[in-house]
Amino acid sequence: MEVVNLIVDNKPVVVKKGTTILQAASEIGIHIPTLCYMKLDDLNIENKPGGCRICVVEVQGRRNLAPACCTDVAEGMIINTHSIRAINARRTVMELILSDHPSDCLICAKSGNCDLQDMAHNLGIRKIHYQGEQSHYREDTSPAIIREVDKCIMCRRCEMMCNDVQTVNVLSAINRGFNSVVAPAFEMNLDHSVCTYCGQCVAVCPTGALTEVDDTGNVIRLLSDPTKTVIVQTAPAVRAALGEEFDMEAGTLVTGKLVAALRRLGFDYVFDTDFAADLTIMEEGTELLNRLGRHLAGDKTVKLPILTSCCPAWVKFFEHQFPDMKDIPSTARSPQQMFGSIAKTYFADKLGIKREDLVVVSIMPCVAKKYECGRDEFKVNKNPDVDYAITTRELAALIKISNINFRTLPNEEFDNPLGESTGAGVIFGTTGGVIEAAVRTAYELHTKKELPRLDFDELRGMEGIRKATIDFGGIPIHIGIAHGLGNARKLLEEIQAGKSEFHAIEIMSCPGGCIGGGGQPYHHGNAEILKKRQKAIYLEDSKKAIRKSHENPYIIKLYDEFLGKPMSEKAHHLLHTAYFDRTE
């Protein structure tokens, strides 16, 4: 390994050739401020356009200041990260950025979570010495994401996420100089584009330029309406991240406090999307075995691999980009929608109320869920199965608005019947989890034998694409896993080319799966946070008394009392869906 010797702030350091000044400094604990730069370790995600110039440092003998994020170290370099020249340049750059940025911090959706605000604070900016033109750009509101481009600082993180990581390719820098902004083609609104609403642009935006549609007001209004019964479901990944909004360590499980908080907010019943995840496994697992059985019996018309269909951004992605393959994914609805559908039939019947008087709110780690619950096929007489989907962040805001001291809440239990879930339902929140849950059930239904083990380590991890073969009583089942739509695209292209070796593939749009969803507390480029959330999810699973979906007593009861059996006509009507070609 070729090494380079250099000196950073009077400290000698030896690093690998090809290391940037930023990395070299960080290796000896020197933190150079950055703004546009972002790196998610282990996920292969890095943004370093060298655009903002906040990270400039003084290199002895070099005429101009060097951007630390994208300048490689050289032998004998002597670097000063906080010379007066560097500090002045950094502050000037910040003042210039701020001179073209709205100063509505007090009421900005991103206030307190804004990298630009933090940086201005850390650089001690107290006055902006420059006055000039301000950019004005219309606001773009879609079913899930709001673009307030006036607040864009051209860091290009969203562009990198949308194009390089997700390969959705909706966003690009357009125009030139002062007029440049990041926008969809022809400056159309997002809802006219192939945007999947995965929300990864929102997850990485350093300012308030990209945020989710705020539904907290609607939820508060419904909670105070005495004519409505308002119930709530909460997705698995929420309990592994919500604590971060209340200064708890990343990866703290807050399931019990979450339930307590929702009850105090005034929800009439606090249920769990994990229950619906178990239901998803019953339907999707049965569909998998069905297709697999026909395939093994020599039926050439059967489509394999079967792809999971829990992720709304993924669904929209293939509807736009691979419409020729829309009959390959499982027809099972996502857990959110299965929950809504069962709640407004089975549960409304139990309560003896009309579906119009039952309001279903879901707490999701996701912004695409806002779009999903508005899809026409998930409405009956214009009444949606799920009325509002709010993000983990929005829930935290609701809790704060309602004077609930989250940290001191007791642990409470979900209500029944739609609150009981298994460990299999919990792991839906991480990449690899849905397929592991499916394997636990499909294996036992197929072999009629009990699984010798429940932890499938070969399906776990953070690698973008993973493969494993599971022995189903003598039949090797090849499983693929992709998270991040760019990785999904690779597996889809293999299928298109007839080269796919898989029987089943799990796809989640967001890096890390739902734990890394666009609606989660901001990770600010720290991938460790995602890993801690993932760990928490598996911990919750391991603590559950029941860890296989088909053993959930309330699921068994639901089939006995209401649905019949998986894939029955009723189940088909309520729990399955169809996909649409959206290329036109």
Added chain:
Amino acid sequence: MPKIKLSENTINTIKDICAEFENKESELINVLHKTQGKLGYLPAEVQEVVAKELKSSVARVYGVVTFYSYFTMIPKGEFPISICMGTACYVRGAEQVLSEFKRQLKVEVGESTPDGKFSLNCLRCVGACGLAPVVTIGEKVFGRVAPTQVKAIIGEYRQGCAADNVKSA
């Protein structure tokens, strides 16, 4: 933006140009240059075909089209007028010449007259600084243009007598 439907012929023209550059995304600028040369402008529908052929994204193509002032999404007039705003032309009164063109044609920079005859644009230095201020109409270059001559120049083209001159140039 009103949708236009491209003819089969136009689509094939674009496809041929892309093929000439081996459908390489790295040739995007050259493809756009040549396409604009053939079609006169690059409306959204044309950019969509280019993006598809080069396996690029429409957003990226649009990004490039809006970055370079040479590319235009508005159809140029039959006689595209360009006023040089380079330093030499500017100091010798290009701005006054430009305002006279705007006044006579009743259009702003980047627009075309409703009859589609003239479009008005600015450019930076055609390399004929000795003739400043310079105006080009089509391929024809007018040197030492004074605001008082503008009406006559437009008149020539209105009557069509200079049209052949432009086309053959």
